[in-house]
Amino acid sequence: MYVAVKGGETAILNSYELLAQHRRGDPNVPELSVAQIRQQLRLSVDRVMTEGSVYDPELAALAIKQSAGDLVEAIFLLRAYRATLPRLGYSKPLNTTGMHISRRISAAFKDLPGGQVLGPTYDYTQRLLDFSLLATGKPAPVARKGQVNNEATPRVVDLLNHESLLESQLPEEGDPDPFDLTRQPLRFPANRSARLQNLARADEGFLLAMAYSTQRGYSGTHPFVGEIRFGTVDVCIVPEELGFEISVGDVPVTECQMINQFQGSQTKPPQFTRGYGLAFGHSERKAMAMALVDRALRADELGEDVTAPAQMQEFVMSHSDSLESSGFVQHLKLPHYVDFQSELELVRKMRQSHALPKDDHAAE
Amino acid sequence: MLQNDMVESSPLRDPKINFAYLDERTKRMIRRAILKAVAIPGYQVPFGSREMPLPYGWGTGGIQVTASIIGESDVLKVIDQGSDDTVNAVNIRRFFQRTTGVEVTTDTTAASIIQTRHRIPETPLREGQVIVYQVPVPEPMQRLEPREEETRKLHALQEYGLMHVNLFEDLAHYGHISSTYDYPVLVNGRYIMSPSPIPKFDNPKMHLNPALQLFGAGREKRIYAVPPYTTVESLGFEDHPFEVQRWQSVCELCGSNESFLDEVIMDDQGKKMFVCSDSDYCSKRQVTP
Numbered sequence: 326m327y328v329a330v331k332g333g334e335t336a337i338l339n340s341y342e343l344l345a346q347h348r349r350g351d352p353n354v355p356e357l358s359v360a361q362i363r364q365q366l367r368l369s370v371d372r373v374m375t376e377g378s379v380y381d382p383e384l385a386a387l388a389i390k391q392s393a394g395d396l397v398e399a400i401f402l403l404r405a406y407r408a409t410l411p412r413l414g415y416s417k418p419l420n421t422t423g424m425h426i427s428r429r430i431s432a433a434f435k436d437l438p439g440g441q442v443l444g445p446t447y448d449y450t451q452r453l454l455d456f457s458l459l460a461t462g463k464p465a466p467v468a469r470k471g472q473v474n475n476e477a478t479p480r481v482v483d484l485l486n487h488e489s490l491l492e493s494q495l496p497e498e499g500d501p502d503p504f505d506l507t508r509q510p511l512r513f514p515a516n517r518s519a520r521l522q523n524l525a526r527a528d529e530g531f532l533l534a535m536a537y538s539t540q541r542g543y544s545g546t547h548p549f550v551g552e553i554r555f556g557t558v559d560v561c562i563v564p565e566e567l568g569f570e571i572s573v574g575d576v577p578v579t580e581c582q583m584i585n586q587f588q589g590s591q592t593k594p595p596q597f598t599r600g601y602g603l604a605f606g607h608s609e610r611k612a613m614a615m616a617l618v619d620r621a622l623r624a625d626e627l628g629e630d631v632t633a634p635a636q637m638q639e640f641v642m643s644h645s646d647s648l649e650s651s652g653f654v655q656h657l658k659l660p661h662y663v664d665f666q667s668e669l670e671l672v673r674k675m676r677q678s679h680a681l682p683k684d685d686h687a688a689e
Numbered sequence: 690m691l692q693n694d695m696v697e698s699s700p701l702r703d704p705k706i707n708f709a710y711l712d713e714r715t716k717r718m719i720r721r722a723i724l725k726a727v728a729i730p731g732y733q734v735p736f737g738s739r740e741m742p743l744p745y746g747w748g749t750g751g752i753q754v755t756a757s758i759i760g761e762s763d764v765l766k767v768i769d770q771g772s773d774d775t776v777n778a779v780n781i782r783r784f785f786q787r788t789t790g791v792e793v794t795t796d797t798t799a800a801s802i803i804q805t806r807h808r809i810p811e812t813p814l815r816e817g818q819v820i821v822y823q824v825p826v827p828e829p830m831q832r833l834e835p836r837e838e839e840t841r842k843l844h845a846l847q848e849y850g851l852m853h854v855n856l857f858e859d860l861a862h863y864g865h866i867s868s869t870y871d872y873p874v875l876v877n878g879r880y881i882m883s884p885s886p887i888p889k890f891d892n893p894k895m896h897l898n899p900a901l902q903l904f905g906a907g908r909e910k911r912i913y914a915v916p917p918y919t920t921v922e923s924l925g926f927e928d929h930p931f932e933v934q935r936w937q938s939v940c941e942l943c944g945s946n947e948s949f950l951d952e953v954i955m956d957d958q959g960k961k962m963f964v965c966s967d968s969d970y971c972s973k974r975q976v977t978p
Contacts, residue, residue: 333779404740409712510735510910513838639836649908652745653825659747659777662951663770663807663966667869667888669952670934675863 348393362386371577371606372396376647377403378507378526379410380576380605397528397647404648408507415502417561417570421580423477424556428607431481432550433584439478444555445607481552482582482599491584491597513639520622520642524615525603527645535635535645536614539621544633546620548600551584555607579608583616590628598627700783702790709756710788715739719757719912723903726914731876732844733827738910748781749907751804751823755785758819758903759802764792766800771808771949771966778806795969807870809891811948811970814900816917822885824906827913829873829883849881852924860929869934875922876915884921890933890949895921938963943974 349356363370363386373385377400385403392398428444431437443449457463485491503518511519524532539546557575564571581602589595600620602612621635634640644650709716715737722736741749759765765785769778773795781804782793794800797812806823814820830840833851843851852873859866866872872889876882884892885904895902895915902915915921925931939946941962948970950963965971 333774333776334783337776337779337783401740401744405742408739408741409707409710411712507739508737510737512735513836639838643837648740649745652747652749653908654746655744656746656825659806660770660775661807663888663949664870664886666949666951666966667890667934671867671869674865675867678864 348391357390359383359386359390362389368607369394369396369399371604371608372529372611373399373403374605375608375611376400376526376528377407379403379407397651401648401651412508414562414564416573417563419558419560419578421554421558421578422480422483424554424558424578424580425575426478426554426556427577428556429478429552429554430550431552433481433552437481437484439476446609478554480554480582482584485551485584485597489596492587492593492599494599511642513642514625515638515642517619517623517626520638521601521603521615521619523642523645524618527615528647528650529608529611529614531645531647531650532614532618533610535621535641536617538633539617539635544621544624544629544636546583546600546617547586548617548620549584550613551582551599553579553581553609553612555579555609577606579604579606579612581609581612581616583613583620585620587627593627598623700787703787706788708761708789709759709785710741711739711753711756716757719753722912723754723758723914726903726912727901727916729880730915730919731880731882731913733906733911733913735910736912738907741907743781743784745908746825747777748804748806748823750905750909750912751806751821751907752781752784752905753907754821754903754905754912755802755804756788758821759785759789759791761789761791763801764794764799765789766794766797766803766969767805768803768808768810768967768969769806770951771810772968774968797969807886807888808949808966809887809894811945811965811967812973813894814898816899818900820900820902822887822902822904824883824885824904824911825908826871827883827904827906827909827911829871829881844880847879852881856924857926860926866925866929866931872931873924875924877919878922881924882913882915882921888934888949889923889931892921892923892931893933897921936963940965940971940974943971945971945974 363382366389369389370382370385373388373396374380374382377385377388379385384406385399388399388402389396391402426442428446429439429442431441482491486493504516504522506519506522511523515523555577557577559572559575561570561572563569583600583602584597585600587593587596587598598620600616602615602619604611604615618635618641621633622638622641624631624636629636631637707713718737722734726732726734738750738753741752743749743752755765765782767773767778767782767785769775772778785791786793797803797810800818802819802821803810804821804823809820828837828840830843830851833855834840834843843849856866859868868889870888871883871886872892874882874884874892874895884895897918897920898915899917901917904913906912923931936950938950940948940950942964945965948965948967951966952961952963954961
């Protein structure tokens with residue numbers, strides 16, 4: 326007998342309870358603390374902060390705990406929280422030349438002022454499972470202290486600038502406020518500040534695939550890593566009532582400057598052009614992918630033919646956000662029976678006028 | 690019956706959350722977009738859509754529109770696929786109970802705001818009511834021309850040849866137009882608009898409707914509107930005019946032969962029955978047919 330689809334409310338409440346139980350897992354295993362996630366899953370925390378567009382390691386760690394480690398879900402939680410926060414002011418531009426460097430490498434020069442600093446990286450680990458980590462309670466590892474370089478480390482792009490071999494990137498005339506696509510709707514064509522904000526918030530997997538496509542012939546950008554640096558930078562604001570700059574703390578960031586060969590155009594001489602990537606915390610894969618895609622998206626500005634997806638603003642920017650893509654793909658789980666009913670009627674109607682409906686049926 | 694259920698388990702207003710979730714400045718921004726949308730019927734107004742605590746694609750546009758127009762004296766009804774009881778409708782209704790504490794109802798005539806996904810209620814709307822549609826894809830030509838830069842130009846120039854050719858190609862291939870839902874309409878003789886994925890069965894209800902019709906697309910960041918008593922014309926041709934689907938059957942619960950029917954599969958032998966998709970309409974008719 327037909328039972329009307331009722332009881333949605335009870336079902337939802339029950340599903341909350343089941344979810345909490347599944348998230349917690351076996352109660353005989355000690356519960357994970359937010360502090361543990363923040364300290365020991367720091368790269369997850371960094372990714373959630375970057376794509377969640379909030380610098381708050383504690384809340385990011387909480388989101389990871391609440392989402393049972395599903396980072397896209399954690400990013401969603403943090404973004405929804407962020408949407409309700411008041412906008413108190415804007416910081417001054419970060420001065421990454423003054424970064425306290427933990428890691429800094431250039432693939433374009435063998436040695437350079439400030440030196441190459443390998444720092445903490447998985448790059449030269451041999452990816453063998455370390456079974457000793459199966460055991461807990463080992464004493465914490467201590468790294469040998471190297472020389473600490475407290476002087477400002479000049480950026481590689483600034484070194485090349487002296488010869489005009491590299492395009493210089495000065496603020497636009499009048500130094501207008503950057504576009505803020507969390508407050509204003511995105512419209513096309515989008516300027517570079519809107520594009521960079523979109524890429525900074527973009528899903529890392531999507532961005533990585535787009536960047537990879539530029540290396541496989543879908544637009545060629547001939548990139549070199551001018552520099553990757555990771556460390557902490559001061560965040561400064563100028564409160565109106567004070568009228569001078571004060572530091573409100575420092576944040577760890579990863580910056581990538583990609584250098585790309587450029588043949589020149591009617592208005593520009595041959596020179597190297599740049600792509601830029603910046604992410605919270607230690608997020609090199611993200612920063613590099615962002616820099617490659619940023620450069621590809623400058624095709625219009627540099628007079629290059631727009632032929633590949635990575636060069637198409639609407640393609641990249643409309644599909645880069647994990648909240649938008651994950652939400653819309655998964656909305657297919659919602660009931661669609663009204664639309665499906667309409668399609669059912671249509672397919673029946675089309676089958677009636679089709680030449681071979683009976684044979685089709687017999688073959689089943 | 691549902692109303693009694695809800696009294697027992699309805700979530701209390703959470704005082705830590707601002708009324709209707711959004712901060713007041715955001716609401717004002719959205720209201721400005723709504724006013725512009727009402728002033729230019731059918732035109733898609735871009736707005737600074739916020740990340741809501743429900744996923745994009747699940748009604749965030751409609752939720753933001755409702756959140757910015759709802760007041761303490763409003764009575765809210767939320768439906769999905771015509772029904773108040775589907776999980777998504779329940780979830781959105783709970784969200785507003787929790788953030789506003791307003792009275793909720795399943796009764797179409799009692800509601801001052803009706804938020805809907807995929808249906809227009811069978812009971813005619815009246816003056817003073819607002820119906821808020823959740824819209825996944827606001828651009829009616831997106832499947833024909835995915836670049837927004839281009840479609841914006843086509844709207845500005847009222848250059849809708851693309852759309853008409855598409856409908857004509859359908860006629861040439863199948864002898865009828867194959868769109869069954871999200872069937873394009875011309876609003877106020879000016880803009881072609883997506884009615885959201887309502888079945889084309891519901892399209893005629895939009896025409897000269899006394900209620901204010903608001904459309905919110907959160908992921909695509911657009912709001913548009915059809916003010917009361919505005920013409921809404923479903924596209925068609927003189928020799929192939931627009932027509933709605935009709936059923937051979939009647940609702941097996943209330944006997945209606947005028948409502949949109951859902952097909953319910955009864956067993957694995959292909960036995961099926963038809964029932965109204967609008968649960969409020971159907972249950973009222975069962976009491977007083």
